[in-house]
Amino acid sequence: MAHELPELGYEYDSLEPYFDARTMEIHHSKHHAGYVRKLDKALEGYDDLLNRDVEDLIKNLNDLPEDVKKGVRNNGGGHYNHSLFWKILKKDVEPKGEVVEKIKETYGSVDDFKEKFKEMALGVFGSGWAWLVYNPESDELEIVKTQNQDNPLTQGKIPLLEIDMWEHAYYLKHQNEKAKYVDDFLNIINWDKVNENYLEAKKT
Numbered sequence: 132m133a134h135e136l137p138e139l140g141y142e143y144d145s146l147e148p149y150f151d152a153r154t155m156e157i158h159h160s161k162h163h164a165g166y167v168r169k170l171d172k173a174l175e176g177y178d179d180l181l182n183r184d185v186e187d188l189i190k191n192l193n194d195l196p197e198d199v200k201k202g203v204r205n206n207g208g209g210h211y212n213h214s215l216f217w218k219i220l221k222k223d224v225e226p227k228g229e230v231v232e233k234i235k236e237t238y239g240s241v242d243d244f245k246e247k248f249k250e251m252a253l254g255v256f257g258s259g260w261a262w263l264v265y266n267p268e269s270d271e272l273e274i275v276k277t278q279n280q281d282n283p284l285t286q287g288k289i290p291l292l293e294i295d296m297w298e299h300a301y302y303l304k305h306q307n308e309k310a311k312y313v314d315d316f317l318n319i320i321n322w323d324k325v326n327e328n329y330l331e332a333k334k335t
């Protein structure tokens with residue numbers, strides 16, 4: 132197997148009471164693991180692609196052979212998106228750093244940003260993700276949404292943080308209360324990691 136399920140780096144119950152341990156466990160060990168397994172399956176017979184980093188595959192999605200494109204889009208996307216998701220979650224991290232300065236400049240305040248982000252997240256129809264991305268062309272931040280496991284990297288934008296709006300991400304705990312799930316997410320953003328992502332993205 133060429134691609135690997137990353138460790139969470141924390142316990143499944145670390146994000147309680149916002150995200151429950153059972154959801155985290157199933158989400159990571161079943162859903163995310165499934166994307167990794169199916170990504171490698173989709174790449175069978177392409178040894179060069181099996182050994183390529185998933186981020187690199189997603190960025191160059193449109194140049195991949197036709198018969199693997201869909202598998203990489205769905206499962207490579209699933210692998211990349213979840214890998215980032217786990218890293219940008221942590222309790223009790225104050226919003227600070229250059230990214231927060233840029234957020235204030237762009238949206239007015241962190242609370243205004245949260246409001247706009249929540250609106251975008253709740254606007255995802257069906258399964259998908261909402262994102263805060265850095266657009267290297269304009270040197271600006273943007274809030275965007277994607278369907279299924281699509282990723283803004285394919286459009287040349289760099290993800291800084293994102294929320295999983297698939298039902299499997301919240302249904303066990305929040306059921307139909309999607310807005311409550313988004314509020315809980317907004318309370319456990321790892322701003323240190325998001326700032327790191329921003330500083331890295333600015334280098335491109």
Ligand code: MN3
Nearest residue numbers: 162295297300
């Ligand atoms: Mn998910």
